[in-house]
Ligand code: SF4
């Protein structure tokens with residue numbers, strides 16, 4: 001018998017996987033907004049840290065996968081340190097990156113990074129970029 005999964009099944013499967021990888025329980029977030037207020041790069045994010053948690057609670061994972069937030073996050077943990085519920089948006093975005101990279105989306109090959117960029121970019125930026133984008 002062929003089992004077909006509808007979109008809702010697929011979304012809840014992905015969300016379950018994201019919870020397992022991140023170790024976070026998305027429903028714990030009560031939308032206070034502290035994470036977005038403290039995030040140093042939220043102004044560059046298409047979906048703010050608070051909204052990341054809300055979209056996951058609503059099962060709207062596809063919108064998150066299209067947004068730049070997971071790539072913009074610098075992993076500073078400010079969101080986690082400010083969260084009264086002990087939720088880490090940082091871990092959540094890391095899990096999203098991992099799932100995307102496993103599918104080959106947003107992934108880069110080191111050899112594709114141009115030498116002029118490598119010569120001028122700060123070392124820290126290169127290491128952080130490789131950690132986030134190479135998978
Ligand atoms: S870890 Fe990411 S989401 Fe959290 S405050 Fe830092 S940059 Fe923002």
Ligand code: SF4
Nearest residue numbers: 029030032033035083
């Ligand atoms: S600080 Fe915590 S509880 Fe508040 S919106 Fe962010 S993740 Fe949710």
